[in-house]
Amino acid sequence: MALLELKGIARSYKTGQIKVDALKGIDISIEEGDFISIMGPSGSGKSTLLNIIGCLDKPTSGTYEIAGRRVEKMTDGQLADIRNRLIGFVFQSFHLLPDLDAQANVELPLIYRGISGRERRKRAIAALESVGLGDRLHHLPSQLSGGEQQRVAIARAIVGDPAVILADEPTGALDSRSGENIMSIFRDLNHNQGKTIVQVTHEKSVARYGHKIFHLLDGEIERIEVVNDSISQEVRVK
Numbered sequence: 264m265a266l267l268e269l270k271g272i273a274r275s276y277k278t279g280q281i282k283v284d285a286l287k288g289i290d291i292s293i294e295e296g297d298f299i300s301i302m303g304p305s306g307s308g309k310s311t312l313l314n315i316i317g318c319l320d321k322p323t324s325g326t327y328e329i330a331g332r333r334v335e336k337m338t339d340g341q342l343a344d345i346r347n348r349l350i351g352f353v354f355q356s357f358h359l360l361p362d363l364d365a366q367a368n369v370e371l372p373l374i375y376r377g378i379s380g381r382e383r384r385k386r387a388i389a390a391l392e393s394v395g396l397g398d399r400l401h402h403l404p405s406q407l408s409g410g411e412q413q414r415v416a417i418a419r420a421i422v423g424d425p426a427v428i429l430a431d432e433p434t435g436a437l438d439s440r441s442g443e444n445i446m447s448i449f450r451d452l453n454h455n456q457g458k459t460i461v462q463v464t465h466e467k468s469v470a471r472y473g474h475k476i477f478h479l480l481d482g483e484i485e486r487i488e489v490v491n492d493s494i495s496q497e498v499r500v501k
């Protein structure tokens with residue numbers, strides 16, 4: 264059984280008289296431990312698809328199962344619980360709270376789970392250390408570089424030990440060096456910690472960190488590219 268199974272997923276938006284079919288029948292299976300990249304032109308439905316996978320949005324039609332459980336049948340409370348326990352999100356523009364320091368930002372998802380202050384601190388520090396920010400615990404987002412802010416966002420995404428990490432253009436706001444640093448953290452999370460990763464990117468070099476690239480066009484999967492070792496090797500040498 265696939266961890267994430269989407270069948271015939273469609274999503275339409277109605278704005279006044281205009282109807283946009285953002286997704287038109289997507290069928291994908293994502294196994295535990297997969298590392299998937301989604302590419303495609305602007306407006307092709309990448310963020311819409313990622314938001315549905317992350318239970319932030321519901322499809323207009325089709326079925327979505329997470330570990331065999333039908334998402335459409337879940338209550339809002341059950342969905343919130345899935346988002347909090349199973350999924351970690353990373354966004355292009357980091358989405359950190361500006362008035363909280365790095366450690367407090369990372370502790371947030373654990374507060375929603377009712378974990379004690381002492382345990383929260385311990386886990387937040389460990390997560391920040393794992394992304395190389397053990398010496399930036401009390402910096403505010405404004406006192407961190409873009410790459411460091413994104414690493415705080417990754418620490419926040421992994422602090423609750425989710426099975427799945429979803430990232431919408433995680434390197435989009437970063438220079439190529441910081442982007443590579445973020446991708447090596449993702450590779451480690453996938454390879455050594457077994458996290459399932461689904462990321463949206465516009466950059467081929469970033470997409471190739473994944474095992475497979477889903478190419479979206481006009482709300483449909485145009486093709487699935489399998490990234491083999493020789494291609495990854497090519498990227499590494501460059």
Ligand SMILES: Nc1ncnc2c1ncn2[C@@H]1O[C@H](COP(=O)(O)OP(=O)(O)OP(=O)(O)O)[C@@H](O)[C@H]1O
Pocket residue numbers: 276277278283284285303304305306307308309310311312
């Ligand atoms: N809330 C919304 N209301 C109406 N239309 C929307 C909404 N969100 C997205 N759309 C439309 O759905 C289509 C897909 O949007 P989506 O954000 O998924 O694209 P994308 O592939 O992520 O693009 P980009 O690369 O620019 O981020 C677009 O045509 C967009 O205008």
Ligand SMILES: [Mg+2]
Pocket residue numbers: 309310311
């Ligand atoms: Mg988008």
